[in-house]
Amino acid sequence: MNKKVEVQELGVKDYKETWEYQEQLFQDTLNTKIKNRRENLGLPTKNHFLYVEHPHVYTLGKSGDFSNLLISEEELAKKNATFYKVNRGGDITYHGPGQIVGYPILDLDNFFTDIHKYLRLLEEAVIKTLAEYNLAAERSKGETGVWLDVGTPFARKICAMGVRASRWVTMHGFALNVNADLGYFDNMIPCGIKGKAVTSLNVELGKTEVNIAEVKEKLLKHFAELFEAELV
Template identity: 75%
Template sequence: MNKKIWFRDLGLRDYKDVWEYQENLFQETVDLKIRNRREELTLETLNYLLFVQHPHVYTLGKSGDIDNLLLNEKQLAAKDAVYYKVNRGGDITYHGPGQIVGYPILDLENFFTDIHKYLRFLEEMVILTLADYGVTATRSDGETGVWLDVGTPFARKICAMGVRASRWVTMHGFALNVNANLGYFDNIIPCGIRGKTVASLNVELGVERVDEEKVKAKLLHYFARLFEAEIVAQNLEAEKLPL
């Protein structure tokens, strides 16, 4: 089993470009697994973890309800935002500057074959990271993601999650609000859940801005620990990786 994970920080990138990039990495891994099975080979599959920030974008999962987007095309344009229906699980969510988005493209057969455990590990990575900032975060029964003040009238989501998996290969992932403009969430019913709001780490800490590089480092640390993996950083320019 290959527990090495190639990490790439993509910076600020268009959502559609990164979606296509994910799809390419995902399909390469799936195709290799099919070839291994067909030809009785044991070629090693690769694992990736991408960090990125996107310009303002709303995405709707394959089981989502378009009525949870409260803007029409003209209103989207006025807010300098775009919309895509995508092939992940979950309903509607928002991505934008100040949010750390993580896309693990893993062959889970290198780790464990359990999607439920995979999602819980992603949640735990965020919960442990927030704990380092003195923020107590938890899970909410029946609602994937990471929440604050669950069971109170003030319950709010700080990290959304939605994944796709085929042949135990994953894509899409999580979005942690660090310095997010929460006003953009007013234009949707986040994750299709009414009556609950969203949170951002800087607001919870009462500061103007949280150092996002430090948050990324903590996420990577806990990701590696939970998955018992070796994180190998790749520089897009130095490696001449396409995107």
């Protein structure tokens, strides 16, 4: 079992370019697994963790409803935003500047073969990170992601999540709002859930800007602990 995870900081990168890069890494891992099975080999599979920040973009999961995007193509262009229908789970979400997007491309055969556990541990890494900023984040039953004030009229989502898995290899991941422009969320029904607000870490802390590099470091620390991974 290879528990080494190669961390890559991609900086600001176009969504489609990053998606294609994810697909390449994902397919390379699948190909290794298929070769191992067919030829009775024991080649190790690689694990990756990509950090990226996207220009304004809306993405719709394979089971999502297009009507949850509330603006036209013309309006998207005016807002310098793009739109893609993608092959992850979940409904519609937004990515943009000031948001940490993490894409773990893991062979879960190296860790545990349980997608439910995988999602819960990703959520837990975010929850533990936010706890370091004295925020009591939590899960909302039946709604993947990380929330604040669940079960109250003030419930709000701070981290969205949507993944794809095949032969226990994962791709896509999570998006944590750190210094996000929340106005862009008004152009959609977040994750297809009506009546729920969205927030960002800087808003919760009453700051103009939070140090994103610091948040990324904390996230990686908790990810490594929870997955018992060695970051390289």
